[in-house]
Amino acid sequence: MSKPLLAALRSEKPTRTPLWLMRQAGRYLPEYRELRAKAGGFLDLCYNPAYAAEITLQPLRRFDLDAAILFSDILVIPKALGQDLRFETGEGPALPPIRDLAGLEKLDQSRFLESLSPIFETVRRVKTDLPPQATLIGFAGAPWTVACYMVEGGGSKEFAHVKSWAFRDPDSFQVLIDLLVEKTIIYLSAQCDAGAEAVQLFDSWASALPPAEFNRWVIQPTAKIVKALREKHPHIPFIGFPRGAGFGFERYVRETGVNGVGIDQNVPADWARDHLQPLTTVQGNLDPILLLTGGNRMEEEANRLLETLSPGRFIFNLGHGVLQQTPPDHVARLVDLVHGKNG
Ligand code: CP3
Numbered sequence: 001m002s003k004p005l006l007a008a009l010r011s012e013k014p015t016r017t018p019l020w021l022m023r024q025a026g027r028y029l030p031e032y033r034e035l036r037a038k039a040g041g042f043l044d045l046c047y048n049p050a051y052a053a054e055i056t057l058q059p060l061r062r063f064d065l066d067a068a069i070l071f072s073d074i075l076v077i078p079k080a081l082g083q084d085l086r087f088e089t090g091e092g093p094a095l096p097p098i099r100d101l102a103g104l105e106k107l108d109q110s111r112f113l114e115s116l117s118p119i120f121e122t123v124r125r126v127k128t129d130l131p132p133q134a135t136l137i138g139f140a141g142a143p144w145t146v147a148c149y150m151v152e153g154g155g156s157k158e159f160a161h162v163k164s165w166a167f168r169d170p171d172s173f174q175v176l177i178d179l180l181v182e183k184t185i186i187y188l189s190a191q192c193d194a195g196a197e198a199v200q201l202f203d204s205w206a207s208a209l210p211p212a213e214f215n216r217w218v219i220q221p222t223a224k225i226v227k228a229l230r231e232k233h234p235h236i237p238f239i240g241f242p243r244g245a246g247f248g249f250e251r252y253v254r255e256t257g258v259n260g261v262g263i264d265q266n267v268p269a270d271w272a273r274d275h276l277q278p279l280t281t282v283q284g285n286l287d288p289i290l291l292l293t294g295g296n297r298m299e300e301e302a303n304r305l306l307e308t309l310s311p312g313r314f315i316f317n318l319g320h321g322v323l324q325q326t327p328p329d330h331v332a333r334l335v336d337l338v339h340g341k342n343g
Helices: 004-009 030-039 042-045 049-062 074-078 101-105 112-129 143-152 160-168 170-193 211-232 247-255 269-276 286-295 296-309 328-338
Strands: 067-069 135-141 198-203 238-242 260-262 281-286 314-318
Touching: 004 198, 004 314, 030 042, 030 049, 042 049, 049 067, 049 112, 049 328, 074 112, 074 143, 074 170, 101 112, 101 170, 112 160, 112 170, 135 143, 135 170, 143 160, 143 170, 143 198, 160 170, 160 211, 170 198, 170 211, 170 238, 198 211, 211 238, 211 247, 238 247, 238 281, 247 260, 247 269, 260 314, 269 281, 269 296, 281 286, 281 296, 286 296, 286 328, 296 328
Parallel strands: 067 135, 135 198, 198 238, 238 260, 260 281, 281 314
Antiparallel strands: none
């Protein structure tokens, strides 16, 4: 009998509705904050396999979840390509921005796999301690989203630098995207070799692109990664999460061939049922603010999602990550509800 999450991704009937939450390990858990204070900083956690494995498993010790997602970050790829990366306390990531081919050529890529080796060790450690029902999900950032951080030098509202590079000189921007496609395939493949049982590609800023560019910088690179990974690891299901893709979701699913698609909270569940579920497994999409809110509104919406989507191929999740202020009790309540335990 397959684990519930793998069954859902293989279009078999799972023994129960599989459930996991993006950012299920993180700052809303006191045990995470405690380890983070001990380690020093966020990146010290990511590159320490003992800490990272423990944090990956922390939410599964509290809640009956169907997946563990590797504790790491999407920005370990730019770092492995030689771009400096810092997380200042209370702020997002900061990188020295790369704005053209000359900047790209200055990167020292010679230690790519060596730099990522602690992460593969984390995967091996988690795999040996995984509860039997849980699937170990590996992940990477999608090329477009990782490029956003590399070019902007951190978070952004407008994505002015990265978009204008892509609009102004698509041929040289393609060099950056092709590099990220190649390295992402190597990175995800090594996670599978180390024991990942499914993978998710996070395209958090897919929403920033108009349709033609969405096709070129989101769909096409993802399709290449899916194809290459499937050749090397035919049994590993692939989940794509093009957050905010809106009208682009259906084409994304058709043209990338993902086994599952993560949908954000702006996608109506009945639309996903009618347009996406016939093509693939749908994962989502409770608003993270409803999890933070808890109570009846959270329960009503969770029940509505279950009614609409659980008759088909479905993985329960949020529309984006768990927020820092979320009470862990609300997560416990949601897990009980989805798994059919009342009271
Ligand atoms: O989902 C999980 O629990 C697994 C671990 C995970 C993290 N980041 C841990 C993290 C995953 C899958 C990610 C992916 C990630 N990282 C994305 C894509 C998903 C998304 O949220 O859209 C992006 C865009 C990043 C880049 C990133 N990492 C940013 C912008 C930030 C700062 C914002 C924030 O929430 O602090 C991070 C930091 C980060 N990544 C933290 C964690 C637990 C917080 C670090 C801390 O202060 O302890």
